[in-house]
Amino acid sequence: MVTDSLELVIKAFLVIGAVMTMAGYAVLLERKVAARVQGRPGPNRTQIPILGSIPVIGTFLTRLGVFQPAADGLKFLFKEDPLPGHVNKFYYVLAPMAAFIPAMLTMTVLPFGAITDPVTGATSPLVLADLDIGILFILAVSSLGIYGIILGGWASNSKYPFLGGVRASAQMISYEIALGLSILPVFLWFGGSLNLFNVVQGQSQVWTILVQPVSALIFLIAIFAETNRLPFDMPESETDLVAGYNTEYGAFKFGLFFVGEYTHIIIGSGVFVVLFLGGWTLPFITLPAGLFGAVLSVLIFLAKVFVIVFFFMWIRWTLPRFRYDQVMNLGWNKLLPLALANLVFYAIAIAVIEQLN
Amino acid sequence: MATKVVERKPLSLAERTFLPQIVSGLRVTMKNMFKAPVTLEYPDERPDIPPGYRGVPTLVKDPNGREKCVSCQLCEFVCPPKAIRITPAEIPEDAETAHVEKAPEEFEINMLRCIYCGLCQEVCPEEAIFLQDIFSVTGTSREELVFKKDKLYALGGTLPDSHFKWDKKKADELAGNPHH
Numbered sequence: 372m373v374t375d376s377l378e379l380v381i382k383a384f385l386v387i388g389a390v391m392t393m394a395g396y397a398v399l400l401e402r403k404v405a406a407r408v409q410g411r412p413g414p415n416r417t418q419i420p421i422l423g424s425i426p427v428i429g430t431f432l433t434r435l436g437v438f439q440p441a442a443d444g445l446k447f448l449f450k451e452d453p454l455p456g457h458v459n460k461f462y463y464v465l466a467p468m469a470a471f472i473p474a475m476l477t478m479t480v481l482p483f484g485a486i487t488d489p490v491t492g493a494t495s496p497l498v499l500a501d502l503d504i505g506i507l508f509i510l511a512v513s514s515l516g517i518y519g520i521i522l523g524g525w526a527s528n529s530k531y532p533f534l535g536g537v538r539a540s541a542q543m544i545s546y547e548i549a550l551g552l553s554i555l556p557v558f559l560w561f562g563g564s565l566n567l568f569n570v571v572q573g574q575s576q577v578w579t580i581l582v583q584p585v586s587a588l589i590f591l592i593a594i595f596a597e598t599n600r601l602p603f604d605m606p607e608s609e610t611d612l613v614a615g616y617n618t619e620y621g622a623f624k625f626g627l628f629f630v631g632e633y634t635h636i637i638i639g640s641g642v643f644v645v646l647f648l649g650g651w652t653l654p655f656i657t658l659p660a661g662l663f664g665a666v667l668s669v670l671i672f673l674a675k676v677f678v679i680v681f682f683f684m685w686i687r688w689t690l691p692r693f694r695y696d697q698v699m700n701l702g703w704n705k706l707l708p709l710a711l712a713n714l715v716f717y718a719i720a721i722a723v724i725e726q727l728n
Numbered sequence: 729m730a731t732k733v734v735e736r737k738p739l740s741l742a743e744r745t746f747l748p749q750i751v752s753g754l755r756v757t758m759k760n761m762f763k764a765p766v767t768l769e770y771p772d773e774r775p776d777i778p779p780g781y782r783g784v785p786t787l788v789k790d791p792n793g794r795e796k797c798v799s800c801q802l803c804e805f806v807c808p809p810k811a812i813r814i815t816p817a818e819i820p821e822d823a824e825t826a827h828v829e830k831a832p833e834e835f836e837i838n839m840l841r842c843i844y845c846g847l848c849q850e851v852c853p854e855e856a857i858f859l860q861d862i863f864s865v866t867g868t869s870r871e872e873l874v875f876k877k878d879k880l881y882a883l884g885g886t887l888p889d890s891h892f893k894w895d896k897k898k899a900d901e902l903a904g905n906p907h908h
């Protein structure tokens with residue numbers, strides 16, 4: 372009993388540590404991708420005393436900007452943490468936590484690998500909590516994150532954050548529906564179980580994206596909107612709203628918003644990989660049993676997540692921002708009907724296939 | 729006034745989904761990612777200074793190490809913002825270059841006033857002052873940025889000279905021709 376919970380705590384810390392590190396390095400990746408797209412070298416100066424002065428490797432790592440996230444994080448920690456006089460203090464302080472905690476919570480149910488018992492041959496997922504309603508939990512908790520943004524916008528008691536918060540809520544509601552509808556066919560396809568592990572095991576031969584490209588496309592667009600990434604970053608849109616909902620935030624509170632956003636992106640990519648890209652499986656290849664296979668499966672999963680995260684950034688530095696009315700138009704007039712049609716189509720198709728068998 | 733109404737074609741279905749445009753945009757940015765950055769990392773890398781660049785005005789010596797300025801003060805007069813201040817002095821009788829007669833005792837250029845117009849270089853009859861390739865001047869006080877004679881010579885160094893005007897004059901004088 373005690374050892375069980377201890378093991379769970381250790382696992383939880385490992386996963387949190389991994390995701391936080393990935394969020395930090397996602398920021399670095401973002402800056403590097405932005406730089407390369409714009410013909411710049413990107414962050415390449417930050418050095419750590421001993422590690423940075425190793426002749427070849429140190430210089431290489433420095434040029435790569437590997438130490439930059441540490442510097443960024445320290446900066447967030449040590450800067451003065453301002454509390455403007457005109458804000459609603461309680462909600463102002465609550466908002467960054469409300470944005471950060473749901474983002475971290477969603478990863479508890481996201482399976483990131485599988486371990487096969489060499490003796491019995493049974494496969495079990497590597498996940499903090501193997502819920503049967505995994506995807507429902509993710510959808511529910513990740514939409515809680517919006518409260519952080521709305522609270523932040525409202526508690527700041529200033530017009531730009533307020534507008535940002537209002538936009539965030541409108542956008543979330545619009546795309547949440549398309550998001551939910553787009554993944555229903557996936558779960559229909561895999562026999563109606565909402566357990567993410569089953570979905571991945573079902574994809575060991577053919578990835579869902581090949582069977583249901585339209586669902587994948589809608590889901591991808593919707594998570595772009597849900598994570599407030601360009602071209603849907605209405606709540607932030609620096610050009611018209613200064614910095615949107617986090618205009619009045621600084622130092623560590625801003626850092627929480629920031630890390631929450633990137634955690635969201637990573638979790639969103641993880642869900643996409645699990646639902647559409649076969650999770651930790653590779654087609655036609657069976658991973659070896661035991662610990663080695665488990666590590667391998669996690670690495671495969673991370674590689675796929677990396678590709679999607681990179682895609683997020685690639686899109687960001689390619690497309691201009693939509694106008695607010697275009698976002699709404701796209702969400703309600705295009706994506707929603709498309710998602711509905713997609714759902715009906717696959718529902719009928721699956722029913723027909725089942726009849727034939 | 730004749731106006732021409734530009735016909736706006738309605739978007740095709742493919743265009744209305746934005747997808748082909750997005751893909752071509754992605755292709756452009758991906759291509760950019762593989763190009764070398766164009767950034768010049770300034771303090772480590774220096775830009776190439778083209779010939780004729782007008783940097784900080786400096787004083788130069790001729791290849792024999794003689795100071796060329798004869799403190800005629802033309803540059804002081806021509807300088808639009810009055811950045812130059814010269815204290816002329818006579819060259820002592822017993823010096824080897826006594827026939828040049830004058831040299832600056834002190835030569836000051838106030839780099840806070842200088843506008844890098846290059847008029848001093850243009851007006852100088854002795855080719856003694858040149859705007860060279862130094863473009864970054866920093867200091868912690870106003871006094872520090874009034875460059876003195878020794879600093880100006882240190883910055884200027886020596887430039888090749890094809891005239892050796894004063895050496896020829898001396899040679900002619902020794903050959904018995906005092907006027908040229």
Ligand code: SF4
Nearest residue numbers: 797798800801803852
């Ligand atoms: S630098 Fe040239 S113009 Fe100026 S005083 Fe000397 S000789 Fe005359």
Ligand code: SF4
Nearest residue numbers: 807842843845846848
């Ligand atoms: S460059 Fe122009 S402003 Fe500067 S010292 Fe020469 S004449 Fe004066």
